[in-house]
Amino acid sequence: MSERMSGTLVSQKIQTEIAAELQIWIQKKWMMPKLSVILVGEDPASQVYVGHKEKMCQALGFSSEVIRLNAEVSESEIISEIQKLNLDTHVDGILIQLPLPSHINERLVLETVSADKDADCLTEKNLGRLLTGTAKVLPCTPSGVIEIFKFYKINLLGKNIAVIGRSLIVGLPLFQLLTKENATVTLFHSKSENLKQQIKNFDIVCVAIGKPEFFKATDFKVDAVVIDVGIHRIENKLTGDVNFTEFKNLKAYTPVPGGVGPTTIAILMKNTLALAKERRQK
Numbered sequence: 236m237s238e239r240m241s242g243t244l245v246s247q248k249i250q251t252e253i254a255a256e257l258q259i260w261i262q263k264k265w266m267m268p269k270l271s272v273i274l275v276g277e278d279p280a281s282q283v284y285v286g287h288k289e290k291m292c293q294a295l296g297f298s299s300e301v302i303r304l305n306a307e308v309s310e311s312e313i314i315s316e317i318q319k320l321n322l323d324t325h326v327d328g329i330l331i332q333l334p335l336p337s338h339i340n341e342r343l344v345l346e347t348v349s350a351d352k353d354a355d356c357l358t359e360k361n362l363g364r365l366l367t368g369t370a371k372v373l374p375c376t377p378s379g380v381i382e383i384f385k386f387y388k389i390n391l392l393g394k395n396i397a398v399i400g401r402s403l404i405v406g407l408p409l410f411q412l413l414t415k416e417n418a419t420v421t422l423f424h425s426k427s428e429n430l431k432q433q434i435k436n437f438d439i440v441c442v443a444i445g446k447p448e449f450f451k452a453t454d455f456k457v458d459a460v461v462i463d464v465g466i467h468r469i470e471n472k473l474t475g476d477v478n479f480t481e482f483k484n485l486k487a488y489t490p491v492p493g494g495v496g497p498t499t500i501a502i503l504m505k506n507t508l509a510l511a512k513e514r515r516q517k
């Protein structure tokens with residue numbers, strides 16, 4: 236039997252844990268966590284993702300705000316907005332919705348976020364902490380993937396796992412987190428030779444390449460577990476990097492929508508809570 240691994244269920248579990256912790260916050264009369272999101276331009280997908288983040292904040296009782304800047308905004312204007320958020324004592328977590336328009340230096344902008352408010356672990360300081368195992372919060376999407384494995388009791392210890400994609404927000408940190416779980420991880424990218432032939436050897440594959448339905452379910456080993464991080468809107472329908480029509484040869488897979496996406500947002504909430512807690516305890 237092939238298992239459809241629901242990220243929505245994983246997200247609900249994380250939200251229940253957050254709600255339970257917030258009960259203690261209420262007793263302590265602590266101010267609820269606040270997440271600030273910077274959204275630049277009118278990219279429809281980004282608008283939808285930010286909408287989901289706002290809704291989850293609302294559902295949990297977090298404060299949230301979205302700072303909307305037009306697509307022509309200058310780098311220095313974005314940086315000045317971030318600096319204001321860094322200084323604002325009510326703001327616990329900051330998220331810069333990516334991608335930014337091409338005239339903006341993404342690294343420079345991300346680096347402006349205070350490491351103590353960096354809700355997606357994207358500053359150099361926090362990426363370094365991720366390597367040394369001292370990060371206060373983990374990158375949302377890769378951490379969400381680990382939560383899916385745990386929820387569905389997929390054993391990672393000693394397993395040969397393929398991660399396809401080496402971006403700083405998904406592939407590289409996922410490589411790191413899986414290594415920390417004692418898996419043996421192979422990282423593939425666009426220059427990898429004979430990719431489709433090679434992935435037939437892996438029991439667990441995480442795909443994050445940003446190419447709609449680049450793989451078919453039958454490209455993987457029989458009984459493989461496949462995580463699809465990709466999200467694409469094609470003719471008003473959401474799809475991933477994998478076409479799972481012939482999913483029956485797989486042991487388990489994450490659908491799009493309803494897979495990695497909802498888990499990512501729940502981890503963003505968990506991170507905001509953790510950063511806020513640290514500030515409340517100071």
Ligand SMILES: NC(=O)c1ccc[n+]([C@@H]2O[C@H](COP(=O)([O-])OP(=O)(O)OC[C@H]3O[C@@H](n4cnc5c(N)ncnc54)[C@H](OP(=O)(O)O)[C@@H]3O)[C@@H](O)[C@H]2O)c1
Pocket residue numbers: 376399400401402403404405406423424425426427430443444445446449464465466467495496499500
């Ligand atoms: N579910 C979520 O919450 C969530 C969160 C973030 C991203 N996403 C989605 O995940 C996907 C990946 O995002 P990203 O930000 O990591 O993308 P990205 O920055 O574009 O990186 C894509 C990576 O895939 C590699 N790649 C591209 N084509 C390939 C191919 N044909 N074979 C092997 N590797 C290939 C690239 O290799 P090179 O390094 O060699 O160029 C690169 O490392 C996108 O669809 C994005 O929308 C979803």
